[in-house]
Amino acid sequence: MSKTAESVWNNCLAFIEDNITSQAYKTWFEPIKAVKLTDNALSIQVPSKFFYEWLEEHYVKILKVALTKELGQTAKLVYIIKMENTYGNKQPFTEKIPSSNRSNLQSQEVDVPLKNKSPELKNPFVIPGIRNVKIESQLNPNYNFESFLEGESNRLARSAGLAVANKPGGTSFNPLLIFGGVGLGKTHLGHAIGVDIKDKYPEKTVLYISAEKFTQQYIESVKKNNRNDFIHFYQIIDVLIVDDIQLLSGKAGTQDVFFHIFNHLHQNGKQVILTSDKAPVDMIDIEQRLLSRFKWGLSAELNHPDYDTRVAIIKNKLYRDGVEMPEDIVEFLANNIKTNIRELEGAIISLIAHSSFNKKEITIDLARKIVDNYVKHTKREVSIDYIQKVVSDYFQMDVDTLQSKTRKRHIVQARQLAMFFAKKFTKASLASIGSQIGQRDHATVLHACKTVDNLSTTDKQFRKYVEDLNKKLTL
Incomplete structure (x- = not known):
């Protein structure tokens, strides 16, 4: 008996229903329609792009198993996304993925290979013959200029990003530092610039990396005694995008190697794009020689959207x-x-x-x-300055007293509590916390955190301090 799209999909559904909750099955699988079966490719119709993305993110593995059972290892799944849109257009609507929106299509077929779509970042410096290796950009194509809407809050940063994308390394915006608070689009804009450059200049080597991943790679290169390979790899990049550069705070070795990489790229007309949650002037525990280079180009702020x-x-x-x-x-x-x-x-x-x-x-x-x-x-972002103010107010002292060198017991305890909560509520390094709370070193912060933990279990009054302050900082 020859297989049909309906029979294959019904068998898949029977398997899926046995392996997920009934609520999830009703919500995400009952609305799907089997459309056609051609050359071992099953086409299914889903009601929206959101629906398709949810399936791909949460159910791709079970879909793969179910379809492989029915059609073998060469099975393919094709989504037909058919959705209604009412913004001045009553026609059925779909958009081409991942290109620009198109409203003249009745449906759009999207051929999606059945595989895990988040491969681990390859460690590039252990690959022999690195010059001949294609470097993956690590860019997310969904983060593009089209989906980064312009407004008063981001006009300068977006315009500068477009200028850099049109002429990477050839504008005065080098480096381009994009800074602003959490969730305002820094990462999105960094990716958008890289995606646009790859589109306009496919021959250029573009790489997106988080400062945290960069640091991990550097530490690994030191362990494996191939620091020079690490530096060489980054020096052959045409456009380097480093996200959350402020996380290099207090990491002297990583800052030193980044300084040399930055100099090489800049001197050779390569483009550097950085993002940060604060302006260069507010960065703590970043070497002055690096900060001065961050200021060579343009620092563009992203503000809260109006x-x-x-x-x-x-x-x-x-x-x-x-x-x-x-x-x-x-x-x-x-x-x-x-x-x-x-x-x-x-x-x-x-x-x-x-x-x-x-x-x-x-x-x-x-x-x-x-x-x-x-x-x-939603967890509110808490700064070290804010923590010091809350702790100082609680103990009825000013911030200068909290940060002072005095060894009076109640002031020392207040200072230790400020350090403890700074470690708990911020991503700052121990060195950065110590630097901002009275110019202490990281060992002092570590000791403060251990002291607070110990006193919380042995001293009833001190435990009340911790509980009261925790409430004030999480309101």
């Missing part, structure tokens, strides 16, 4: 996911989530997911519930 930009971001996100939402709900979200773009997009995804799970329309009541819950559980 109301109009927030509305545009919501509408763009909905348009790209093929989801409709009433105007009053869009305005409600824009009015109530002001902190950053990441929170805004997260709330939209939560709203869509809740609507899908419960099979309910998106209403203002559902939006209010999601926003209340989302904002309440």
Whole structure:
């Protein structure tokens, strides 16, 4: 008996239903329709891009197992994304993935290989004959200029990014340092510049790397005694994008090697793009020679998006996911989530997911519930300065007293508590925490954290200090 798309998919569904929760099955698999079976490729229709991305992120492994059981190792899965969009266009809508939106297609077939889509970053310096090895850019094509909407809060940074993408290494924006708070789009913009450069200059070697990963690779190269290979690898890059450069704080060896790599790239007309959560002038425990180089080009700040930009971001996100939402709900979200773009997009995804799970329309009541819950559980970024102020106020002293050299017991304890909470609530290194709290070294901070842990278990009054301050810092 010859197999049909329906019979293959029904067998897959039977296997999947036995291996996931009934709620997940009803939400994510019952709405799918089998369309056709051609050359061992099963085409299935899903109702939105959001739906497709959710399946790929959460159920790709079980889909692979189910389809392989039915069609063998050469099985392929093709998604047909068919969705409705109501922004002035009543026609069925899809967008080509990952290129620009297109509204003139009835459906879009997306051939997705059944494999894990997040391969581990290859360690490039252990590969022999490195000059002949193709270097993967590590860029995310979904983070592009098209999805990075312009507004008052990001106009300078976005314009500078476009200029760099048009002429990498050939503008005065070298390095380009993009800085701003959490969730404002620094990483997105860094990727967008790299994606645009790869599109315009495919021959150029572009590499995105987080400062944390860069540090790990450097430590590994020292352990394996191939530091020179590490430096050489980074010196052959045409466009280097380093995310969260402030994480080099207090890491003298990593800063030294980055200094030499930076100099080589800059002197040879290569482009360097950096992101940071603070401006160069506010970076602690970064060598002055590095800070001076960060200031050679342009430092462009990303600020919190204004109301109009927030509305545009919501509408763009909905348009790209093929989801409709009433105007009053869009305005409600824009009015109530002001902190950053990441929170805004997260709330939209939560709203869509809740609507899908419960099979309910998106209403203002559902939006209010999601926003209340989302904002309440969103962890607020806490700075070391803020921690020192809260601790000082609690013990009725000023910050200068907290940071002073005095050995009076109550001041020492206050200082130790500030160090303890700085380690708990920030990503700063021990050296950076010590430097900001009275010019202490990392050993002092480590001792302070151990002291707080010990006293919390043996001293009832001290434990109350910890509990009270923890509440104040997490309100």
